[in-house]
Amino acid sequence: MIELLQNPNVAISHQEPLLYSHWSEVPWDFERWPNFSPGEPRLACPRNGEFYFDTDALDRLQYARKLVGESFKINSGHRSPIHNALVGGKPLSQHLKLGFDISILNHKDPMRVYTACRESGFTGFGFYFTFLHVDTGRARRWFTKLGEKRWTSLLA
Numbered sequence: 719m720i721e722l723l724q725n726p727n728v729a730i731s732h733q734e735p736l737l738y739s740h741w742s743e744v745p746w747d748f749e750r751w752p753n754f755s756p757g758e759p760r761l762a763c764p765r766n767g768e769f770y771f772d773t774d775a776l777d778r779l780q781y782a783r784k785l786v787g788e789s790f791k792i793n794s795g796h797r798s799p800i801h802n803a804l805v806g807g808k809p810l811s812q813h814l815k816l817g818f819d820i821s822i823l824n825h826k827d828p829m830r831v832y833t834a835c836r837e838s839g840f841t842g843f844g845f846y847f848t849f850l851h852v853d854t855g856r857a858r859r860w861f862t863k864l865g866e867k868r869w870t871s872l873l874a
């Protein structure tokens with residue numbers, strides 16, 4: 719197989735993110751993001767199919783997936799404002815653009831997921847009991863109470 723995936727921190731030109739009213743209209747490049755599809759469960763908004771096509775965030779997700787070498791199950795990607803409100807997301811949640819809640823239940827070593835996401839250039843991290851939130855927004859970290867139990871010993 720031809721190696722098409724580059725480190726996203728180096729030399730990829732990105733287009734401006736664009737909001738699509740439905741994921742089926744997104745010009746997805748399956749060579750660039752072979753392990754994901756906008757129509758997979760919950761990468762687009764599960765309520766109305768809306769998708770925020772952010773090639774930079776997607777390149778980083780794909781690169782992290784490649785580093786880990788195990789499938790990524792996305793619990794939440796883009797959320798339309800109504801969906802974000804209904805699931806109790808923060809009013810300025812990065813999910814209104816494109817953030818990823820990556821399940822850690824299918825990974826023996828959740829730290830590998832975190833490390834790969836850091837290496838891929840993600841800057842926002844939320845540590846939850848069953849998933850890791852990553853995004854390309856303002857650099858920050860937060861823990862839920864249960865997430866703290868699970869992650870702090872790993873991060874120490």
Ligand SMILES: [Zn+2]
Binds near residue numbers: 813844
């Ligand atoms: Zn999240």
